Amino acid sequence: MPFSFNTVSALVLRYLFLYTRHPVRFVELIFWPLVDLLVWGFLTVYLQKQGAGAFPTAITFLIGAMILWDVMFRSQQGVAISFLEDVWTRNLLNVFVAPVRTVEYVAATCVVGVLRVAFTLVILAVVAASAYQFNITSMGLALLPFLANLILFGWFLGMISTGLIMRWGQAAESLAWAVPFFIQPLAAVFYPVSVLPAWLQPIAHALPCTPVFEGMRAVLSGGGIPWGSLQSALLLNLVWGSLAATFFALNLRHVRKTGLLVKVATQ
Amino acid sequence: MQAQVPILEAVSLVKVFGESTALDGLSFAVAKGESLGLLGVNGAGKTTAMNLLLGLTTPTSGQVRMFGLDLWKHRIEILKKVNFSSAYTNLPSNLLVWQNLVVFAKLYGVRHPKERIEQLLELLDITHLRKSVTGRLSAGESTRVNLAKALLNEPELLLLDEPTASLDPDIADRVRKLLRKLQAETGLSVLYTSHNMRDIEEVCDRLIFLHGGKVLAEGTPGEVHERFNRTSLEDLFIGVARGEVAAIGIQP
Ligand SMILES: Nc1ncnc2c1ncn2[C@@H]1O[C@H](COP(=O)(O)OP(=O)(O)O)[C@@H](O)[C@H]1O
Numbered sequence A: 001m002p003f004s005f006n007t008v009s010a011l012v013l014r015y016l017f018l019y020t021r022h023p024v025r026f027v028e029l030i031f032w033p034l035v036d037l038l039v040w041g042f043l044t045v046y047l048q049k050q051g052a053g054a055f056p057t058a059i060t061f062l063i064g065a066m067i068l069w070d071v072m073f074r075s076q077q078g079v080a081i082s083f084l085e086d087v088w089t090r091n092l093l094n095v096f097v098a099p100v101r102t103v104e105y106v107a108a109t110c111v112v113g114v115l116r117v118a119f120t121l122v123i124l125a126v127v128a129a130s131a132y133q134f135n136i137t138s139m140g141l142a143l144l145p146f147l148a149n150l151i152l153f154g155w156f157l158g159m160i161s162t163g164l165i166m167r168w169g170q171a172a173e174s175l176a177w178a179v180p181f182f183i184q185p186l187a188a189v190f191y192p193v194s195v196l197p198a199w200l201q202p203i204a205h206a207l208p209c210t211p212v213f214e215g216m217r218a219v220l221s222g223g224g225i226p227w228g229s230l231q232s233a234l235l236l237n238l239v240w241g242s243l244a245a246t247f248f249a250l251n252l253r254h255v256r257k258t259g260l261l262v263k264v265a266t267q
Numbered sequence B: 001m002q003a004q005v006p007i008l009e010a011v012s013l014v015k016v017f018g019e020s021t022a023l024d025g026l027s028f029a030v031a032k033g034e035s036l037g038l039l040g041v042n043g044a045g046k047t048t049a050m051n052l053l054l055g056l057t058t059p060t061s062g063q064v065r066m067f068g069l070d071l072w073k074h075r076i077e078i079l080k081k082v083n084f085s086s087a088y089t090n091l092p093s094n095l096l097v098w099q100n101l102v103v104f105a106k107l108y109g110v111r112h113p114k115e116r117i118e119q120l121l122e123l124l125d126i127t128h129l130r131k132s133v134t135g136r137l138s139a140g141e142s143t144r145v146n147l148a149k150a151l152l153n154e155p156e157l158l159l160l161d162e163p164t165a166s167l168d169p170d171i172a173d174r175v176r177k178l179l180r181k182l183q184a185e186t187g188l189s190v191l192y193t194s195h196n197m198r199d200i201e202e203v204c205d206r207l208i209f210l211h212g213g214k215v216l217a218e219g220t221p222g223e224v225h226e227r228f229n230r231t232s233l234e235d236l237f238i239g240v241a242r243g244e245v246a247a248i249g250i251q252p
C-alpha cells in the first residue's frame, strides 16, 4: 500500500502548530486527568484507611486503572478531535482535495493520539507517584504492551467515532467524547469481569482493553507478566482494527455518495 | 499526442441525491491553458460538478478524467497537479497565515516551501499578512490567502468555486485581474464557477451555461447571449432564472 510519511508529518505539523499557538488546549490534557486522579487517589487512600488491612495493597489498582483508562481515552480523542478540528475550521475539504490518502490522514490523527497520551501519561505518573506513592513502573515490563494495546484500541474507537460523526454530521460531535464511555462499564476497568452478570461477560471479553485491565490487576497483585491476557488483547485488537477500518471506509464511501462529506465540511 | 489530451474531461456526469437530480448528464472538457466558466443560477449544479471533479463526491454515473487519467484510479497522482479554492472553505482559522501555507506546501510536496510562499505572498500582495491570524482576516484578505494556498503546488488546473462570492467589487476586480495575469504568465487552466456574469465575462475564454444540471448553452461569453437573443449575458441569466428563456423556446 502506498504511503507517504511526508504527508503524515505535514498533517501532524498542522496539529502541533495548533497546540503550541493555543496553550489553553493543554489545559484539557492536564485538568481533567488530574481531577480524575485526585478523585480515585483519595478514594484509594480512604479505602486503605477504612479497611485497616482488610484491603490488600493492590487496592492501588484503582489509580492504575484510572491512568490506563485515560491512556485509551486520550488516544481515542487524538483521532476524533483532530478530525473535528478540521470540521470546525472548515479545513476538511482543503485536506481532502490535497494529495492525501485516507490512510495517511488517519495515521496523522493516530500520531496526534500518541502525542496526547505521552503528554498526559507523564503528568499523571509524576503526580500519582508523588501524591499517592503509586509508581506506574511497578507494573514492570508488562506496562509497555499494556500501553500499546490500549493506544491501539483507542485509535480504533477514534476511527469509529469519526465514522459516526461523518455520517451523522456535527450534531453527533459529542460522540467524540461519548464513544469510549459506552464501553467503560463492560471494560473491567475498575473491577474484574467476574462481577458482571453472566450474560454481559461475553461482551466484556470481546473488548481488547478488558484483558489489559485484568492483566494489570494481576500484575499489581504480584503476579508475573500475564502473557495470556496480552495475547488475547492483541488478537482482539487485530479484529477490532479491521472492523474499525472497514467501518471508517464504508462511512467515507457513504458520505462521498450522499454529499454528506461536503456538507459536514462546509456547514 | 499529449497536447491533444484535454486537461479535464467530464463525461456524462450524473448525480442523483435521493429524489433530486443535481447533474443530468453533464459533459465538457477544459483544454490546456483554457479558462472555462460554469455559469448558472443557485442550484444549477455548479458546486456539485466541482465536488465530483475533485473526488469529494462520487458520481451516480459518468466519468471524470484529468490529464488523460481516470480520477478514481489515479486520485493522488491527479490531485498533486490540481488545486482548489472556494468561498465555502477556509484554512484553519486558529493558525497564522504562514503556518497554514507551510503545512499545505508540505502536503503538496513543494520543493522549496519558503521561497514559494514568499513568492506567492508578494504576487498576491499579502506579504504583510504573513504573521496574521488566519481567522481574523477580512474576506478579501482571506480570499487571497486561500488563493495563495491554491497556487502553492503550481497547479496545472485550478478549480475555483465562486471565488469572488464574498468580496466587494474592488477586491473582486483585483482577484479577476490577478487570475488573468496568472493565466497569461503560466498557461494555467482554470475552471471557474460563478453566478456573477462579470466574473465569467472577464476571466473565462469560454463558458457553459448550466441549468437544472444540464448544459443550456456553451460558447464564448459573447456568443452565448447572442444565441439566445438576449442583449447581454446578464439579461440571459435573468431570463433563465425567471423561466423566460425556456418560454421563448430558444435552443442552443
Ligand atoms: N448533499 C446533497 N444532498 C441533497 N441535495 C443536494 C446535495 N448537494 C446539492 N444538492 C442539490 O443539488 C442541486 C444543485 O446544487 P449545487 O450544485 O449546490 O448548485 P449551485 O452550486 O449551482 O448553486 C440543488 O438542488 C441542491 O439542493
Ligand SMILES: [Mg+2]
Pocket (backbone or CB within 6 Å): B046, B047, B048, B162
Ligand atoms: Mg454553489
